[in-house]
Amino acid sequence: MATALVTGATAGIGNAFARLLARQGFDLVLVARDEPRLLRVADELRATYGIAVEPFRADLSRYDECAWVEQRLADAQRPIDVLVNNAGYTVDQRFATGDLLAEQAMFDVLTRAVMRLSHAAVRPMMARRSGVIINVSSVAGWIPQSTYGAAKSYVTAFSRALRREVRRSGVKVSALCPGYTATEFHQRANYAMGRVPRFMVLDADAVVAQAWRDAQRGRALSIPGGVYRVTRFLLRFAY
Numbered sequence: 508m509a510t511a512l513v514t515g516a517t518a519g520i521g522n523a524f525a526r527l528l529a530r531q532g533f534d535l536v537l538v539a540r541d542e543p544r545l546l547r548v549a550d551e552l553r554a555t556y557g558i559a560v561e562p563f564r565a566d567l568s569r570y571d572e573c574a575w576v577e578q579r580l581a582d583a584q585r586p587i588d589v590l591v592n593n594a595g596y597t598v599d600q601r602f603a604t605g606d607l608l609a610e611q612a613m614f615d616v617l618t619r620a621v622m623r624l625s626h627a628a629v630r631p632m633m634a635r636r637s638g639v640i641i642n643v644s645s646v647a648g649w650i651p652q653s654t655y656g657a658a659k660s661y662v663t664a665f666s667r668a669l670r671r672e673v674r675r676s677g678v679k680v681s682a683l684c685p686g687y688t689a690t691e692f693h694q695r696a697n698y699a700m701g702r703v704p705r706f707m708v709l710d711a712d713a714v715v716a717q718a719w720r721d722a723q724r725g726r727a728l729s730i731p732g733g734v735y736r737v738t739r740f741l742l743r744f745a746y
Contacts, residue, residue: 510586511588513535515539515594516593525548527712527719529552574623581630583631586635587628594620618662629673642680642682666680683718684730713731
């Protein structure tokens with residue numbers, strides 16, 4: 508039985524990935540910080556899909572707890588076939604006047620954790636000559652947007668570079684770059700989604716289905732929604 512590990516798996520895009528992979532018959536390792544919610548989601552997925560689910564509580568902003576997840580990814584006796592680096596959040600503050608420690612913790616989750624978990628996963632995948640890594644980036648990486656946007660720009664560039672490096676190994680690497688998506692993400696950041704035109708708001712399940720198809724096809728980038736593909740083209744001339 509193939510196994511997938513999903514970070515940030517209790518809500519939004521991460522939860523949509525968990526449900527999609529469960530429907531496809533994957534056993535799951537779910538990583539999140541909120542243990543009660545994590546256990547509840549694990550129970551729901553077991554009951555609904557009849558798969559094995561391993562809940563793994565970890566705060567990826569912490570070096571030691573990120574290392575626990577790395578060890579699980581590197582466990583040759585319990586191989587991980589799909590890694591979805593989805594965990595992430597933003598902080599509601601301006602960089603120049605905000606709390607630097609909050610910026611640093613966010614940056615660690617968005618970049619350092621993605622780098623370290625990808626490194627832990629890709630070696631055994633290359634040895635088996637199969638595997639999929641999907642790193643959740645954002646259209647925010649295309650525009651100047653302080654720490655969050657810069658971090659997502661890194662995720663996209665890193666994913667494309669890793670894909671090129673392992674392209675002959677049988678391992679597929681893809682960056683998912685969604686735009687506004689109907690999840691808890693913007694609520695937590697105190698962003699008024701009511702200001703966003705409805706045609707620009709994507710459905711999380713549709714985003715994830717597109718990302719999975721694109722990863723299977725070996726595409727470097729997955730950009731769900733025609734409006735965001737056009738936006739990416741236009742932004743090349745804006746900055």
